[in-house]
Amino acid sequence: MVRTPSCDKSGLRKGTWTPEEDMKLVAYVTRYGCWNWRQLPKFAGLARCGKSCRLRWMNYLRPNLKRGNFTPQEEECIIRMLKKLGNRWSAIAAELPGRTDNEIKNHWHTTLKKRCQQSTVTNEEARASKSKNKESRAGTNSVPNKNGVTVSVPATSQISDNSSDSFSPVSSSSSEFSSITSDRSSMGNLVFEDDFGFLDSYVNESFWKELNLDGDTSCTEMVDSCALSPNQSSSESVVVENDFGSFLDAYGEVTFDNFWSEPYVADVSHVPSELLVPSVVESEYFTPMYDDLWGQSHFVQ
C-alpha cells in the first residue's frame, strides 16, 4: 500500500514517509508554520523536496483531516459535485470538510466510478428491457440508444439536478484529528540524527506527551492520543509543561478542543529575514490565521 523509500539523484528522499519524517514535519509546521515550502525541509531537517513536504502535510498530517470510510452522504455529495463541476477535485474537496482532493480523487477512481458505471449498465439494461416490452406491445421496431447514458448515479442515490440542493456536509464529529501514521508500531524507537535540537527533545519528549491524557509516555500511546476525537476529551485539559520553548507555552493550557484551532505564537526567529514578509519581521508575535495556517503561511499581527 505504501511505497518503498528510495533516493533520487539529488539525494532527496522519495517514496513513503517514515514516522520520523512525519514527526519532524508535524513538529516543525506546528511550531513554525509553513512559511515557505521550498525552504522548509532544509530547516526542518528533512531530506525531502518542499513539494513532497507540502503534499504530505496537506494530504495526511494536517489537523482536522477526516480519515476512514466515506459516508453515503459524502459519496452522494462527491457524485453530485462531480456532475456539477467536473473533475475539479479541489473544488469538490472544499464541499467536504476534512477530506482532501487526493482522497476524493482516489475514492472516485477506485470505488465510485465503478459503482456508477455498474449503475449505468443496470439502468441501460432496465431501459432496454422496458423498451423491448414496449416494443413488443406496440409491435414497433426501435433501435437501441447508440449514444449510451451519460448521466450516471449510484442505484442507491437520489440525486437532483438542482445544484442548490442544500446538502450539508457531514460534520467531522467522529474525529477532528488525523492519526499521524497507521504504522504506529514502528514509532517506538525514534532516533533523530540531525542538527535540530528542538526536534530531538521537543518531538520525542514533549510534543506528543503534551497531547497525552493518560500519562503514558509510550510513543504509541502518544500517537493514539493525537487521534482522539475532541468529544472524547473535551472536558479534559492538557497542562503544557516543557522546557523547549514550545508554542504551547504561550497558552499554558491546551485542550483537544482548541489545540489545533487556537492561533499560536509562531517562532520564526530562525527564518532568514529576507524570506519573511515585512509584517512578520516588524511584528513581535506572529499569529497565523487558522483558516490559512495549514495551507498558506499568511502571518498577521
Next chain:
DNA sequence: AACCGTCACAACCGCATGCGA
C-alpha cells in the same frame, strides 16, 4: 504454499496559476 490479479491509496510528476520584482 505459491502464484496471480485486483484493489486501495500514498506519493510523484508535470503543467497551470498567482504574484512580486
Next chain:
DNA sequence: CTCGCATGCGGTTGTGACGGT
C-alpha cells in the same frame, strides 16, 4: 510586459494488502 519563483491542481504511477485459484 516579462520573467522567475512558489504553490496549487489533476493525472498517473508504484506498491503492499488481500482474495482467489
